[in-house]
Amino acid sequence: MSKKGQKDEIRVGLIGLGTVGGGVVRVLRDNAEVIRRRLGVPLRLVKAADRDASRAKALGLPAETFTTKADELLSDGSIDIVIELIGGYDPAERYLTEAMRGGKCVVTANKALLATAGERLFEAADRHGVEIGFEASVGGGIPIIRALKEGLAANRIEGLSGIINGTSNYILTQMTESGADFNEALSQAQRAGYAEADPTFDVDGIDSAHKLAILATLAFGTPVDVKEIYTEGIRSLDAADIAYARELGYRVKLLAIAKMTGELLELRVHPTMVPSDELIAEVEGVDNAIFIVGDAVGETLFSGKGAGQLPTASAVVSDLIDIGRNLVRGAVGRVAPTGYRPESRRALRVRPMAEIESVYYLRFQAYDKPGVLSKISGVLGRHGISIASVIQKSRALGAAVPLIMRTHRAAERQIRQALAEIDAGQDVAGRTVLIRIEGEEDGDAAAA
């Protein structure tokens, strides 16, 4: 019936002794007892590979546990689970694939690889009858992968939205609190160690899009092509709009959004205004939060540290325990890699961005002269866009002043056409700023 009692330990190999790898070594060592009490047998790190031997030494790993050659670990038939923590595409994918081909289960935190090669990896896990754990790929230690695959499995997921990039959230928090502009806030984040020298992946929304691809795959049972995710970062955000957002009762967050509208799946990452009295607006600094709406459970929020050595290691080791529990009971594969049985997955079509609907914040640089408001609102009206509120921030006859509008729910295509027409005309100086508003059915909740 089961292999209970046949395994007296779970043997783990680890490739990559960087920040997270070091965290895994620490958690396995410091929490060995509580892990054994939960799992029933020890999780034993039998081999760790890194090109840099000094890292093993710094972590106090015994010489016999260390190798500079990942292949040594992949060919070790005694190892049950291989953890890949080197990041990047190659050789990470090759290591994972070879480990699975050899009948080993694998654990990875590699969101970029999962977002682009996830289908190949999931298929390999299924074909070889092994597990692939990737709780650490999204939301650090927040057990969000498990929530989607198991905790909320009774639900049809209607949508999810998340703050899933700590660097961007830190920068936005700085901009909101101190009024700093993007470049100042970025420099500050870099000095604080929260942003890399090249922050492209984080601030341009790419990392969020990778993570969204993973979450949407689990939530909706569909393969996701990361290239189909509309992705807009925070680099061009103006401090003025963040301040106006506050005045209007919103916070600006970089949200990753996936939701079913009709038969189509919306997938988008962009700066978003959320009502400041909602929990997700209060998620600050490098914290992450994921908001999931299920048809039965309603709205749920999961939040915590989205990165860092130990939070990420917490997720990696929880995967080891999970897989270990399956290995002990001969139940590898009890939950499919994506939470949906492979034969039951179905490719959903993605709604083109022009076809989404949203509430919009618009900031025109409008010339302060008679008739301009009427002309701008006339263009919007002709495109079927109805205005919820208007604020003119200052007066300076003949010069350009900020004219801020919130729309009612409108179609993205209409908004874009209207703005193209307005921006090409003589009533505004420069390009109109557009920020989407989420979290209210229509544009007048903030006024209520």
Added chain:
Amino acid sequence: MSKKGQKDEIRVGLIGLGTVGGGVVRVLRDNAEVIRRRLGVPLRLVKAADRDASRAKALGLPAETFTTKADELLSDGSIDIVIELIGGYDPAERYLTEAMRGGKCVVTANKALLATAGERLFEAADRHGVEIGFEASVGGGIPIIRALKEGLAANRIEGLSGIINGTSNYILTQMTESGADFNEALSQAQRAGYAEADPTFDVDGIDSAHKLAILATLAFGTPVDVKEIYTEGIRSLDAADIAYARELGYRVKLLAIAKMTGELLELRVHPTMVPSDELIAEVEGVDNAIFIVGDAVGETLFSGKGAGQLPTASAVVSDLIDIGRNLVRGAVGRVAPTGYRPESRRALRVRPMAEIESVYYLRFQAYDKPGVLSKISGVLGRHGISIASVIQKSRALGAAVPLIMRTHRAAERQIRQALAEIDAGQDVAGRTVLIRIEGEEDGDAAAA
């Protein structure tokens, strides 16, 4: 190696067709397809029992699926999982025990039973080699049981605190927003259907204590005697203190707290002031939120609807899917009922309430005459209590006026002794109000 493919459906029996039972029927019916896509085989409701036949009819259950006799369902050897949703102690425990003795897995939402008879039930599950699922017992559809048993399994849990009674939170939210007193807010909650005619379990903290017992058992691997939980409800809260809390930058929440301090476990339920800029302070109305601190993951928050037909059914059905996945793979018992292997559980001693330390809000009804502040602070000082801030709300020479103090961290025993001395003296009119403050290391964070 496994029973994969041997089971072509999971057969479910349901006892109790009340609110939650009806929700389970609906979720199993409405989400049959997505459940099958995740589990691989159908979850089939083969028999439902209730004393009231009209309920089955109202839910559209076919006659052959319904019985008025729970025993009929317990003796049906074809049933894999029995759900108990009648609540209360007897016959609920007998049904669960009989089902397990017959080799069936069980699922229950019965927090009162789990809090008092959990050890017997867990032991029975282990002895009979079956599963007992109880995700629905705490936090409605929030997958908090699973987070403690699995998602955060790599951590030593340091502490947890939660808003786990929606009725109390609704009442406190009303009191905070409208300034209503307890009785007004309770009546309003009753009219809105959020409080029962006899609200004792909810407003006196009993329900929170039951749920805390369950959470602490999972978090710390120890049996918990619910009678050892210090329990103080919200009935005697004064609207004035809620208003003063706001002024000081706090919200008052009924928190259930479990944390390790040294070798001892603190277990307590009481009204608590939390800094209003923390996420948990923003959890309003009937929502629940549980905050868990793990040594690796750091601080995590899980929130959502804590009760209601469909959220609770979401949790019940997620347990069915979880157990179903084990049944399909012959891996029943892969995770022990409490998340810790039975032989690894250890009874922790509970710290007596007098020995806890906290930051305190104190409201004296002090006579407005020279020397009173000095005398009161002198008594506190002699008991080793240091004062972080003092506010005298108004002046009325010779009459009693509110004198509000926040202490630095102090021992409960000292506070109680000091207050006994002060309240017995001539400087105050009536009993001093004490509310514990959590969420800051010391008493001066709110001033910062």
